[in-house]
Amino acid sequence: MKTCTKCKIQKEKEKFRIKKESKDGLRPWCRECESQYRKDNREKENKRYAEWAKKNHEQVITKSKEYRENNKDKINELHKKWSKENKDRVYEYRKKWRDNNIEKQKAIDKKACESMSDFYISNMIVKYTNLNRTDIPKEIIELKRIQLKITREIRKKNVNK
Numbered sequence: 538m539k540t541c542t543k544c545k546i547q548k549e550k551e552k553f554r555i556k557k558e559s560k561d562g563l564r565p566w567c568r569e570c571e572s573q574y575r576k577d578n579r580e581k582e583n584k585r586y587a588e589w590a591k592k593n594h595e596q597v598i599t600k601s602k603e604y605r606e607n608n609k610d611k612i613n614e615l616h617k618k619w620s621k622e623n624k625d626r627v628y629e630y631r632k633k634w635r636d637n638n639i640e641k642q643k644a645i646d647k648k649a650c651e652s653m654s655d656f657y658i659s660n661m662i663v664k665y666t667n668l669n670r671t672d673i674p675k676e677i678i679e680l681k682r683i684q685l686k687i688t689r690e691i692r693k694k695n696v697n698k
C-alpha cells in the first residue's frame with residue numbers, strides 16, 4: 538500500500554503508475570489524481586485558448602476598423618462604384634428595408650427633415666434635378682438649405698394665422 542501525496546488516501550500499489558527513478562519505483566500521485574490533474578489542466582488550457590481567441594478577435598476587429606479609418610476614401614470610392622453598377626440591387630435592398638422598417642424609416646425621415654442634413658438636402662435636389670448626389674456642390678446644398686428654411690418659415694406663419 539502507498540499513500541498518495543495529493544489526495545492523502547492509502548491505495549494499492551497498482552493504483553500508482555511506475556516511475557523507475559523514484560525510491561519505491563512509483564509516482565507520488567495516484568492514477569486518479571494524475572488524470573484529474575490532466576483534466577483540470579486541459580480545462581485551464583481551453584480557457585486560456587478561449588481568452589486568446591477572444592482577445593485576438595478584438596484585435597482583428599480593431600485592425601479592420603483601423604483599415605477602414607485609414608482608407609475611407611478608397612472604400613467610399615469602391616462602394617460608390619459598386620452602387621452605381623448595382624443600382625437595381627441597391628434600390629431593391631433599400632425598398633425591402635423600408636417596407637420592413639416602416640416606423641424606423643419614419644423616424645429617420647423625421648430626424649433628417651428636422652436636422653436638414655447635407656444628405657437630406659442633396660437627396661431633395663436629386664429628386665428635382667438629374668444630378669448625382671455626389672456631384673452637387675456644397676454651395677448649392679447651402680442655398681437649398683436656406684430656401685428650405687424660408688419655405689418652412691412661411692408655411693409655419695400661414696398655419697399660425
Ligand SMILES: [Zn+2]
Binds near residue numbers: 543544
Ligand atoms: Zn491521489
